[in-house]
Amino acid sequence: MSSNLFGGTYFKALFTMPFFIISRFKLLYPRKIKGFRDIPPANMQLRMKIIEAASSVYELFGFKHYETPILEYAEMLGKFLPDTDSVEEGVYSFRNPEPEPLYDYTGKELRDENDHVIMENQFLALRYDLTAPLARLYSEDIFMGVIKNQIVSSNPPLFRRYQYGPVFRFEAKLDPGRFREFWQLDFDTVGSADVATDAEATIILAEALQKIGLNKEDFTVKINNRKLLKGLLASAGVVGDESETAVLRVLDKVDKIGINGVEGELGKGREDLSGAYINGLNLDSNFVNKITGFLEKFSLLSGRLEVLTELSKIEAGELFTEGLSELEKINLFLESSGYPESLIEFSPALVRGMGYYTGPVFEVESSLTYKDSKGKTRKVGSICGGGRYDGLVEKIVGMRVPATGASIGVDRLAELLTLTGAISTGKVNPVLIVAFDAGLMHEYQKIASELRSVGIATEVYYGMNKNLKKQLGYADKNAHPLAVLMGSDEYEKGIVTLRDLRAGAIKSDEIKDKEEWKKSLQFECSRTDLVTSVKNLLEKSR
Numbered sequence: 001m002s003s004n005l006f007g008g009t010y011f012k013a014l015f016t017m018p019f020f021i022i023s024r025f026k027l028l029y030p031r032k033i034k035g036f037r038d039i040p041p042a043n044m045q046l047r048m049k050i051i052e053a054a055s056s057v058y059e060l061f062g063f064k065h066y067e068t069p070i071l072e073y074a075e076m077l078g079k080f081l082p083d084t085d086s087v088e089e090g091v092y093s094f095r096n097p098e099p100e101p102l103y104d105y106t107g108k109e110l111r112d113e114n115d116h117v118i119m120e121n122q123f124l125a126l127r128y129d130l131t132a133p134l135a136r137l138y139s140e141d142i143f144m145g146v147i148k149n150q151i152v153s154s155n156p157p158l159f160r161r162y163q164y165g166p167v168f169r170f171e172a173k174l175d176p177g178r179f180r181e182f183w184q185l186d187f188d189t190v191g192s193a194d195v196a197t198d199a200e201a202t203i204i205l206a207e208a209l210q211k212i213g214l215n216k217e218d219f220t221v222k223i224n225n226r227k228l229l230k231g232l233l234a235s236a237g238v239v240g241d242e243s244e245t246a247v248l249r250v251l252d253k254v255d256k257i258g259i260n261g262v263e264g265e266l267g268k269g270r271e272d273l274s275g276a277y278i279n280g281l282n283l284d285s286n287f288v289n290k291i292t293g294f295l296e297k298f299s300l301l302s303g304r305l306e307v308l309t310e311l312s313k314i315e316a317g318e319l320f321t322e323g324l325s326e327l328e329k330i331n332l333f334l335e336s337s338g339y340p341e342s343l344i345e346f347s348p349a350l351v352r353g354m355g356y357y358t359g360p361v362f363e364v365e366s367s368l369t370y371k372d373s374k375g376k377t378r379k380v381g382s383i384c385g386g387g388r389y390d391g392l393v394e395k396i397v398g399m400r401v402p403a404t405g406a407s408i409g410v411d412r413l414a415e416l417l418t419l420t421g422a423i424s425t426g427k428v429n430p431v432l433i434v435a436f437d438a439g440l441m442h443e444y445q446k447i448a449s450e451l452r453s454v455g456i457a458t459e460v461y462y463g464m465n466k467n468l469k470k471q472l473g474y475a476d477k478n479a480h481p482l483a484v485l486m487g488s489d490e491y492e493k494g495i496v497t498l499r500d501l502r503a504g505a506i507k508s509d510e511i512k513d514k515e516e517w518k519k520s521l522q523f524e525c526s527r528t529d530l531v532t533s534v535k536n537l538l539e540k541s542r
Helices: 009-015 019-024 041-060 074-078 131-147 196-212 226-235 241-251 254-266 285-299 304-311 318-336 410-420 438-453 468-477 488-493 501-507 514-521 527-540
Strands: 071-073 093-095 123-126 159-168 181-190 219-225 269-271 277-279 344-346 360-371 377-388 403-409 431-434 458-460 482-485 495-500 522-526
Touching (some): 041 410, 071 131, 181 196, 181 410, 196 377, 219 318, 226 318, 241 285, 254 269, 318 344, 377 410, 438 458, 438 527, 482 527
Antiparallel strands (some): 181 403, 377 403, 482 495
């Protein structure tokens, strides 16, 4: 099992030993924790390309790069779980081995009846997203101002940041392609209620995706406003957080179960594909028809002006009108910024995290397709999104602070881009210097230094097995584009042989004769012209 990495001789010998001898080595069975994974170099290169490209766009719009700890107090994260206040669900948490003081909401240490500071091993948790740590960071920064009434909800400080890094979620059931550790890339504007920041967020997503390497034709940014659906529900008699959330959860599944499925779950129930019966909310049929009719109608419209015109014909109360007004302001922002309706559109049928967001919501849908393991063509679908969430800080310091932002699931996007072949990393792997002769190691190092001095990544082979076939096999496995070969004969003649490994991988199917294949891929050059020859060959094989 380890032969792919190390040749396997040592491990094969171990596995033929009697158990009592192996036990003296105290060997362990090497394995990863379920839901976690090792990331190979090609995936890491694509991950970093996504991060670096998007980050450059965020900075272009004035966002600053912040980092927060992977560990936080669980109470700081638990308050922001989307569906529950319990830190046990979906969050990796444990007791801090170090007892610490407890504090009241003013930051004063709590004391018992004997005036002793109350100490406790508090719960810590791995961050499950980057938004909850942002709330803690912002709240910590303004805490004393709020306590002294110097900062109120009418004048919260403006804060714009972007952040990337791993987040952790304990999901009991892991679907294919889902993991318990993955990277996110967020940007957020905190302290502004202006919907121009929401419009700007959609532009930033569009610019970031193009910077990453997608074409404008590959995706569409869709915008909705929670106030439209909330107002529509209220006008039909659905009021109160519990009732509203129950309906929104059904509507949020429209892409998965379709309009008929939504109609069933809002009404008397339905039977899913497995034959299981799902109880419905038993809502009035007139209401169900009104909501499903709204979804059906606006799922067919895309032009921003067309959507606004149709929305203006609906009378659904003050909140609905407020949502429409915000979309109109967003449209003016997009028009003045020169963003066409084909790239950023209004989609009142979009239901994304409606129980979490408080105003505009946006989602990017890709038109790219890929073949699954069974050869079936599938659409990529949603690749990132965000929205306005004005309850960000309220549960920590009691002050409502407006905020909006978006998140890119880096690993999901990288996986989808790999499946579709939409972009490459554009990164060239190191040139490999084949080590024929230990006596020439000084020359190999000299060659490597010369190549690196002009920016060409170069690796000298240090493996214990100096067989040429093994070294070239190592080069193929690690996608080295070019091999530099110099033995004692070449050294004395002042020449070097270059083998184009990248072209070799392509031509291996075209050329069957080994000597012809080698002749078309191997080139000799003088030692003095080596650097220039390597540069030209790398440029030619791009």
